[in-house]
Amino acid sequence: MSLFETTALDAAGIQSGPVADAAQTRANIMQATQDAEDAVIAPLYTGAFSHDLRAALAARIAQAGGVPELAARYLARAGDMAALGDPAQTGEAQGLAHIVAFADKAANATRDIAASDISDLQAAGLGDADIVRLCELVAFTAYQLRVVAGLKLMKGAAA
Amino acid sequence: MSRVVHKFTRSVPTWQPRVTPVNLATATPEQLSALSVTPSNTKVSDYVLTLAHDVESLKVRSPLFNAIMYDAGGMSRAERELGAIGASMVNRCIYCAAVHADRHAKLEKDTAVTDELFTKGEKADLSPRNRAIFDFARKLSEAPVAATPEDMATLKDAGLTEEEILDLILSTALFGWANRLMHVLGDPVREEVSA
Secondary structure (H helix, E strand, O other): OOHHHOHHHHHHOOOOOHHHHHHHHOHHHHHHHHHHHHHHHOOOOOOOOOHHHHHHHHHHHHHHHOOHHHHHHHHOOOHHHHHHHOOOOOOHHHOOHHHHHHHHHHHHOHHHOOHHHHHHHHHOOOOHHHHHHHHHHHHHHHHHHHHHHHHHHHHHHHO | OEEEOOOOOOOOOEEEEOOOOOOHHHOOHHHHHHOOOEOOEOOOOHHHHHHHHHHHHHHHHHHHHHHHHHOOOOOOHHHHHHHHHHHHHHOOOHHHHHHHHHHHHHHHOOOHHHHHHHHHHHHOOOOHHHHHHHHHHHHHHOOOOOOOHHHHHHHHHOOOOHHHHHHHHHHHHHHHHHHHHHHHHEEEEEEOOOO
């Protein structure tokens, strides 16, 4: 994958100009960001979270974070779980209300997360390894959407 | 007895996981490899042992983290730390804020900026350049993202280059990630000194 095909630069619409030049100086970081996306959205060991569900949750978080360009890319990979890409869906229909509620809170109200949010997941039967997987998914998406949001602002200022 | 730390501080607390970290004695070969455990290096923090539950993420995260915070060129290390601090204050990650405020103070050989930030928060009295950096980091860290074209213009007016602005975006966004692991998966604690 070439530098400008990485999800972050592609979603921000960066191809040439001063922002592209700056991105070239950090090509290793943009590539490592793509590697992280692969590890988090399409890992070998999925645990309790299928690739479709991961993409749907990422779409949901990107949408709520204010980056629809990134959300659209994940939604296209969400398969049967695509409905969850809509932040208005609770996940009840899929039996995933507790997962969705936790992902939303960790992504969008991080400062309010308390120990009880983790113990509630454990009480609902989620193992510790899956709790870590879910946090990495939420946390990586929070990172990537902010990279895209920042690049879009850079592009706007360079225009 | 230990108590949970709720106030911003430069004095780094202990991180106490809310889940059970991977046990080195029963770790898989992939986990040991990702942890860089060798017979001569068996010291691994509870934080890294917790993240070892998701080996694939752990393996890619460490090189990315180091490149964003330490690679040569672009924004100064201290200013990247300011981006990390802005994110950590928005997300109230007491542990991350402490580690990176301490690093900022050591890099600058001055505690004035982080003293000001931890005492007055958003109303801190900062230089125009630090003000522009901190405000942008803070707003990029909100959910949804609250940074605007005006905030970007303020960065440029303060003299930041394209390369510096990109590094600020990356370091701030990176702490959007780190905060959601540290603050979500554990508590910052301090041992009570018994009388």
